[in-house]
Amino acid sequence: MTEVLPVEENREDRVASILQGFQVNWMNLRDxxxxKILWQNSEDMSNPDIEHEARVPKRILKCRVVSREMNFSSIESMDRFRxxxxxxxxxxCLEEWFFEFGFVIxxxxxxxxxVIESAPESQMMPANVLNGNVVIETKFFDG
Structure with missing residues (x-):
């Protein structure tokens, strides 16, 4: 006889499996x-139990558009990685950003x-005010 697990238990197992098999290999921010690369890091920043710190140069605030590249590996497939x-x-909260990658093999x-477009210069805060006072909370999802 086949035992059917409750949906919530299956979901929790799937989440744990995705998390265990997911790794950020490197990331960079460029103008x-x-x-030109403004910041890069090859530390795995995917562990949700650790607060990761990144010191980004203030010249990033002068960029009209910033490109973020993230290289990641996944053991599990994901239908809608975002x-x-x-x-x-x-x-x-000053801003919220939503990005979708899609299907992961x-x-x-x-x-x-x-790509992240900057706010108009009139809405920008000075770098000395932002320094040490900004946290970017990042959450990964499948679905």
């Missing part, structure tokens, strides 16, 4: 107009490029 980011200033390594 999309010039292609990420959501919140830009928090002193705990208050199991046992694959992928490079994902996203």
């Amino acid at each position: 999309a107009d010039t292609g 990420l959501e980011q919140k830009v928090l200033f002193k705990g208050r 199991r046992n694959s390594t992928n490079t994902w490029q996203s």
Whole structure:
């Protein structure tokens, strides 16, 4: 006789399996107009139990458009891989960004490029005000 697991238990197992088999291999931010890399990191930033710190140069605030490249590996397939980011200033949400990669093939390594357009200069805060006061909360999802 086949035992049928409750849907919630299956879902929790799937989430654990995806998380265990997911890794960010490297990431960079570049000026999309010039292609110049402004920041890069090859540390795995996919562990949700650790707060990861990135020191991004203030000249990124002068860029009209920033390109983010993220290289990741996944043991599990995902139907609709996406990420959501919140830009928090002193705990208050200033911006939210939503990006979708789509289908991820199991046992694959992928490079994902996203483009982020800056706010108009009149809406930008000075770098010295932002320094040390900004947290970018990133969440990965399948579905």
